[in-house]
Amino acid sequence: MHYISTRSADHPVTLGEAIVRGIAPDGGLYVPLEFPHFTARQFETDVELPQIAERLLAPFAAGDPLAAELPAICNDAFNFPAPLVGLPNAPAPLSVLELFHGPTNAFKDFGARFLAACMERIHRGQRRKLTILVATSGDTGAAVAAAFHGKPWVDVAVLYPQGKVSDRQAQQLACWGGNVRTFAVRGTFDDCQRIVKEAFADPTFAETHQLSSANSINIGRLLPQMVYFAQAGLQLWRESGRRANFIVPTGNLGNALACIWARHIGVPIGEIVLATNANQSITEYLRTGEWAPRPSVATLANAMDVGNPSNMERLRALHSDFEELQGQIGASSVDDIEIRGTIRRDSHELDRLWCPHSATAAKVFRRLLARGARGHWVIVATAHPAKFNEIVEAQTGREASVPDSLARLLALPRQETELDPTLDALRAELQKN
Numbered sequence: 001m002h003y004i005s006t007r008s009a010d011h012p013v014t015l016g017e018a019i020v021r022g023i024a025p026d027g028g029l030y031v032p033l034e035f036p037h038f039t040a041r042q043f044e045t046d047v048e049l050p051q052i053a054e055r056l057l058a059p060f061a062a063g064d065p066l067a068a069e070l071p072a073i074c075n076d077a078f079n080f081p082a083p084l085v086g087l088p089n090a091p092a093p094l095s096v097l098e099l100f101h102g103p104t105n106a107f108k109d110f111g112a113r114f115l116a117a118c119m120e121r122i123h124r125g126q127r128r129k130l131t132i133l134v135a136t137s138g139d140t141g142a143a144v145a146a147a148f149h150g151k152p153w154v155d156v157a158v159l160y161p162q163g164k165v166s167d168r169q170a171q172q173l174a175c176w177g178g179n180v181r182t183f184a185v186r187g188t189f190d191d192c193q194r195i196v197k198e199a200f201a202d203p204t205f206a207e208t209h210q211l212s213s214a215n216s217i218n219i220g221r222l223l224p225q226m227v228y229f230a231q232a233g234l235q236l237w238r239e240s241g242r243r244a245n246f247i248v249p250t251g252n253l254g255n256a257l258a259c260i261w262a263r264h265i266g267v268p269i270g271e272i273v274l275a276t277n278a279n280q281s282i283t284e285y286l287r288t289g290e291w292a293p294r295p296s297v298a299t300l301a302n303a304m305d306v307g308n309p310s311n312m313e314r315l316r317a318l319h320s321d322f323e324e325l326q327g328q329i330g331a332s333s334v335d336d337i338e339i340r341g342t343i344r345r346d347s348h349e350l351d352r353l354w355c356p357h358s359a360t361a362a363k364v365f366r367r368l369l370a371r372g373a374r375g376h377w378v379i380v381a382t383a384h385p386a387k388f389n390e391i392v393e394a395q396t397g398r399e400a401s402v403p404d405s406l407a408r409l410l411a412l413p414r415q416e417t418e419l420d421p422t423l424d425a426l427r428a429e430l431q432k433n
């Protein structure tokens with residue numbers, strides 16, 4: 001399997017190379033040159049995530065040294081479940097795909113753990129330590145920190161905007177210590193991202209620290225996200241002979257794109273509907289055909305506050321014809337008032353607590369039903385409600401029970417350094433080591 005840039009097919013690379021580069025030299029994103037095709041029957045004997053992952057991802061690793069390591073990589077990465085849970089109180093057939101059982105309680109653990117497992121093997125035999133530099137608006141940084149924590153071949157520097165994440169998100173970013181350094185930047189997420197970009201663009205800085213990216217556009221984070229959609233789709237197909245329709249909370253379009261790719265390669269999936277928050281670039285585009293990225297606005301679903309979703313470029317590479325694309329996916333936008341209302345309502349009516357991100361999908365489910373939608377729907381729950389307990393408790397009067405993984409992290413001391421929003425400030429801090 002070769003990967004090419006969304007902007008030109010000139011320099012095809014294999015999986016390991018695409019992972020190391022992160023972004024293609026022409027600034028585009030890596031996509032498979034051609035997609036494999038599967039039938040449900042090929043997965044007949046595969047039930048657990050690592051087995052499904054191994055079969056599904058094998059063609060994507062073919063031709064690269066990582067192919068031989070794929071079984072071990074999948075065992076490392078998929079070491080927690082993604083259960084499909086029925087909601088018997090719902091007014092129509094409805095399940096939840098729970099993607100929050102990983103070490104930091106959001107779906108980003110899957111991609112981060114798979115990427116770390118790949119990078120560990122790619123880096124083997126090299127003497128110099130890498131530094132993973134990551135800017136985060138909430139969940140990415142914690143997932144990356146957890147996935148690389150304690151690995152002797154790598155240091156991690158996480159930059160997050162001080163005061164702009166939930167308390168528990170902040171704790172999950174700053175509890176690590178050891179080879180992870182957490183910087184609370186006196187600025188916005190955009191400042192964090194700018195510093196990271198400047199660092200990579202500074203050859204001396206990049207060389208001194210052997211900078212490496214775990215950015216969400218890395219193909220090594222995207223591919224493993226197909227696996228849980230495959231498991232859920234196959235399970236429903238086996239049990240009922242029906243195709244699952246997914247509603248995916250969407251920001252940078254990484255998770256939803258993995259769902260779209262999974263369907264594209266033959267996983268039994270029916271409709272795919274994107275749920276966005278008040279950041280409406282994607283919903284507007286699907287309505288009008290005009291691609292108009294805009295500055296992001298802050299919402300309760302902070303991990304989806306993206307005004308210019310980078311994976312749009314990959315989606316348009318898959319469906320270059322707009323009308324074809326419009327026929328393939330739906331999208332609907334949910335504002336903060338509706339997020340709060342949905343958390344309240346579903347707590348009573350479905351006996352279910354949602355994180356604000358998952359609540360956007362739950363709201364879109366109600367909208368689809370009101371418009372007469374049929375079939376079996378799956379709400380993709382991207383984070384555990386306990387991660388956002390302030391919002392959940394204020395709306396429902398109930399406290400989400402705290403999973404053990406979160407309880408452990410909450411008990412650790414917080415270790416972070418405040419940082420002015422400049423590359424010089426980061427340089428000075430990293431030189432202290």
Ligand SMILES: *Cc1c(COP(=O)(O)O)cnc(C)c1O
Nearest residue numbers: 139251252253254255303382383
């Ligand atoms: C990152 C994130 C999203 C958005 O996912 P994308 O792949 O960026 O579309 C949704 N919910 C949660 C909880 C997240 O952390």
